[in-house]
Amino acid sequence: MPPPADITVSPAPPAADGTEERILDAAIRVLGETPEASMQEVATASGVGRATLYRYFSTRDDLVRAIRLRALRDCREALAPDVLERGSTREALEAVIGALLPVLDRYRVLIDAPLPDRSDPEQRALVEAVERPLLDLIRRGQDGGELDPRFPAGFAFGVLGGVLRAARAAIAAGEVSPERAHPLAVRALLAGLGANGPEVPPCS
Amino acid sequence: MPPPADITVSPAPPAADGTEERILDAAIRVLGETPEASMQEVATASGVGRATLYRYFSTRDDLVRAIRLRALRDCREALAPDVLERGSTREALEAVIGALLPVLDRYRVLIDAPLPDRSDPEQRALVEAVERPLLDLIRRGQDGGELDPRFPAGFAFGVLGGVLRAARAAIAAGEVSPERAHPLAVRALLAGLGANGPEVPPCS
DNA sequence: GTCGGTTGAGACAAGAGTGTCTCGTGTTCT
């Protein structure tokens, strides 16, 4: 007979109310503005005592790891099958940009953050769950003739990220509305990576 | 009567040999890999004692500011008139990418670093000296019909940065050779922002 | 009312980094 369900093995957050989410939300906001903010600042921004903050996240690393995991999960869920599996690569990339822009906006913290810890299996798995379908989509587009096959998939992936960042920044700077930024980002990406583009000089 | 000229007001670096440059080079390398590296680590990497490091840069902020200034100056010099003032926007952007890629590679530190301190007049002036000609080039290309005028200049500038980052990353990952990355980056940028691209849906 | 559980405030030790300073050494110029 398994141990009763109410015996939690790990320290486990005390309350089941939304406190953990509240802390996480505030932490994302504060660390997004000031990555080197102290636990005290995060606690204050969460409307919570520092001790309570440590009750939920026993370490600073724990906290940023939780943020990272949530961000990665959100990305993974934003890339649901109905987003990725459109008829054309163009439609799929259009949906991808639309789905990823809000997530990147939310997790501004991570935009300039060091790469996820590849030695953490959970993070590693999530990173792959996010990257692989996008790389697959790019390769599919190249095989299908919609995208220029001369771009290494990783390069194209990087351009996707760059365009998303640029769109985010332009929205944040008030240069474009989010609604307008989307088609512009789609246009820049698809034309930039699309087939039938200008010739590439053999080697400059 | 003013104090004699040989009484230096500021602490002023002791030696005129290449020590300061050596320190700066090492600091760029170390802080590029580990932005939170301590002064001790920087000193060790420079082959210099910590005390000597402080003799040249009296503060950690002093050091990173010096790095930033040098990076900005390098960028400014990379964007010399003969680079920017080509016949076509295409040629100019091609030259810009070629000139900026090595600089971005060198100052990897700053790629993910917080924005330069706008309250520091020297940094502010340099940032503008780098950004303005690029924004002007973009606008000129839009006016001349080479670039799609629907992109706000800041957005286009962001895409340029994103493509450069993607190219840098792809080179670092060994996905493309630097020689191959250049034409690909040019192609992605010019097709992405160029006129005669695919239609932009009015509002998606 | 009372009890169990959660909370905020704050004390606390430990560690790390910063910036200053001194001292003994080595080098260079004279």
Next chain:
DNA sequence: AGAACACGAGACACTCTTGTCTCAACCGAC
């Protein structure tokens, strides 16, 4: 050789953050 100078090593005080712990107050359930 002697003077001047820059150096490395290291001691030092100081500050800041982290993570742990205690305690009194509070709240809901019974």
